[in-house]
Amino acid sequence: MSQELDTAPASDTDQAKAPRIVVAPSPHLSEGSFTTRRMMLDVLVALSPPVAVSIWVFGWYAVVQLGICVISCLVAEAAFIAWRGRAFTLGDGSAAVTGVILALSLPWSTPWYVGFIASFVAIGIGKVVFGGLGQNLFNPAMVGRAFVMICFPAALGAAAYVLPGSPLSIVTQATPLTALKQGLVESSDVLSLLIGNTNGSLGETSAIACLLGGLYLCLRRTASWEIPAGTILSVAVISGAGYLISGSSFLHPLHHILGGALLFGAFFIATDPVSSPLTVKGKWFFGLGLGAIVMLLRLASGYPEGLMFAVLLMNAVTPLINRFTIPDPVGGPVPQRN
Amino acid sequence: MATDGPTPLERFISGILPENPVYRQLLGMCPTLAVTNGMQAAMTMAGATTFVLVMANLITSLIRNLLKPHLRILVFTLTIATFVTIADRFLAAYLYQMSKQLGPYIPLIIVNCIIISRCEICASKQGPFTAIADALGMGLGFTVALASIATIREVLGSGTWFGLRVLPEMWPDWVLMVLPPGAFLTLGLLLGTVNWLSSIKARKAKG
Numbered sequence: 397m398s399q400e401l402d403t404a405p406a407s408d409t410d411q412a413k414a415p416r417i418v419v420a421p422s423p424h425l426s427e428g429s430f431t432t433r434r435m436m437l438d439v440l441v442a443l444s445p446p447v448a449v450s451i452w453v454f455g456w457y458a459v460v461q462l463g464i465c466v467i468s469c470l471v472a473e474a475a476f477i478a479w480r481g482r483a484f485t486l487g488d489g490s491a492a493v494t495g496v497i498l499a500l501s502l503p504w505s506t507p508w509y510v511g512f513i514a515s516f517v518a519i520g521i522g523k524v525v526f527g528g529l530g531q532n533l534f535n536p537a538m539v540g541r542a543f544v545m546i547c548f549p550a551a552l553g554a555a556a557y558v559l560p561g562s563p564l565s566i567v568t569q570a571t572p573l574t575a576l577k578q579g580l581v582e583s584s585d586v587l588s589l590l591i592g593n594t595n596g597s598l599g600e601t602s603a604i605a606c607l608l609g610g611l612y613l614c615l616r617r618t619a620s621w622e623i624p625a626g627t628i629l630s631v632a633v634i635s636g637a638g639y640l641i642s643g644s645s646f647l648h649p650l651h652h653i654l655g656g657a658l659l660f661g662a663f664f665i666a667t668d669p670v671s672s673p674l675t676v677k678g679k680w681f682f683g684l685g686l687g688a689i690v691m692l693l694r695l696a697s698g699y700p701e702g703l704m705f706a707v708l709l710m711n712a713v714t715p716l717i718n719r720f721t722i723p724d725p726v727g728g729p730v731p732q733r734n
Numbered sequence: 735m736a737t738d739g740p741t742p743l744e745r746f747i748s749g750i751l752p753e754n755p756v757y758r759q760l761l762g763m764c765p766t767l768a769v770t771n772g773m774q775a776a777m778t779m780a781g782a783t784t785f786v787l788v789m790a791n792l793i794t795s796l797i798r799n800l801l802k803p804h805l806r807i808l809v810f811t812l813t814i815a816t817f818v819t820i821a822d823r824f825l826a827a828y829l830y831q832m833s834k835q836l837g838p839y840i841p842l843i844i845v846n847c848i849i850i851s852r853c854e855i856c857a858s859k860q861g862p863f864t865a866i867a868d869a870l871g872m873g874l875g876f877t878v879a880l881a882s883i884a885t886i887r888e889v890l891g892s893g894t895w896f897g898l899r900v901l902p903e904m905w906p907d908w909v910l911m912v913l914p915p916g917a918f919l920t921l922g923l924l925l926g927t928v929n930w931l932s933s934i935k936a937r938k939a940k941g
Contacts, residue, residue: 507906521919521923525926543910547909547911548908548909
């Protein structure tokens with residue numbers, strides 16, 4: 397509002413000198429530093445521990461994936477902006493964040509074109525067709541990943557993670573959650589899930605790195621802590637109940653929380669401020685529902701991990717959650733007219 | 735005999751692009767989404783629909799003075815159903831594999847809104863020659879729409895066109911494109927493109 401007034405050209409010099417009165421709607425005390433750019437830089441900083449661990453665990457594979465996805469996302473963003481004739485938005489960093497999250501959610505063995513196509517779908521179909529950043533219904537990175545997951549099942553299925561006889565010893569074993577699907581329950585110990593020297597998608601292996609980055613995001617208020625808290629709580633309750641009922645045939649709740657993409661997704665993907673609910677109550681619903689769908693997909697679907705589909709499904713009901721959790725205005729609820 | 739209304743040529747032209755049944759009227763979405771994962775199926779569907787469209791429009795136009803307003807939809811449906819049954823049995827007899835592949839979508843032409851809307855809008859008001867021109871235009875428009883969607887989906891999804899290899903063997907098939915989500919994405923993006931092009935045209939016409 398005020399910006400439009402400021403940039404309006406003054407027709408005459410006297411007017412330009414006169415004190416300017418800006419009329420704008422509340423809130424009047426907003427923090428100027430809380431910009432998209434700052435948020436996205438925060439996310440990039442928070443993503444550095446998972447990135448570091450992925451480079452430590454997977455080496456060049458991680459570097460190559462990150463390079464492909466980030467560059468493709470930036471190119472896609474620039475191309476679509478130029479096509480639509482909009483202001484240059486590459487500087488806000490949202491495309492780079494999408495690229496990093498996308499790369500970290502892919503297996504180490506993904507062919508180059510998969511990351512390339514996923515990036516263009518993420519930016520194009522995930523974001524630009526809805527009208528750009530802030531208008532998208534779904535998390536762009538997950539839209540891109542879901543597209544290539546269904547397009548190229550061989551490149552992203554459970555078999556893509558495993559290469560027997562590889563010099564990289566980590567990728568000779570199945571991922572922890574695939575091992576669960578095949579009934580090999582005690583294939584990985586909790587310690588390696590914490591540190592990250594297990595097989596999996598690039599960014600998800602280390603629980604400590606995800607927690608570090610995630611806590612930074614929550615402390616900086618860039619991410620809402622209610623969403624990861626709700627997700628982890630929901631997974632803990634469901635897997636704990638399953639463990640108590642079925643006993644040792646069920647994976648330990650710690651495996652469910654620390655393994656797979658759960659922590660990475662709960663902290664970095666589900667907290668996307670555009671596609672998650674606005675209210676505190678709504679964020680709890682979002683997190684709890686996300687955890688429940690993740691558990692449902694892990695236990696009852698053909699996929700070993702269900703975080704991506706869970707995030708997309710919860711994104712789809714976010715407008716509904718927003719509608720059901722409109723807070724009462726100060727002074728009590730608005731009286732209903734008969 | 736001739737009533738007021740667009741001439742046969744206007745009817746024919748407007749059906750192809752200006753009033754394209756899929757892109758401008760959003761009719762016939764069910765076959766548009768369901769059978770466009772390959773060119774062969776899509777063109778068989780377009781041919782069958784055009785045949786039914788022409789025959790139903792012709793018959794409706796010939797009997798238009800006998801129609802009672804409250805029974806007209808019933809008569810349209812019966813007329814359409816007759817020709818759909820002919821098309822269905824013809825395909826089953828001469829193109830058995832294609833008939834199997836299209837499954838219920840050939841009988842479902844009966845409820846295709848394009849045909850009943852043409853009976854209502856054109857054939858029940860104008861003479862047989864105009865009605866046939868209208869049906870051919872609409873059928874051609876439907877064919878163009880199906881061909882555009884099916885081309886994108888088949889080339890990206892299988893690397894082939896009419897079953898012939900057009901992309902190199904190393905092309906990784908985009909499985910999603912031949913699955914239902916591919917239909918929705920392709921249709922949505924093409925609809926957006928058509929709207930974008932027509933908005934550019936409208937802006938140019940304005941000045």
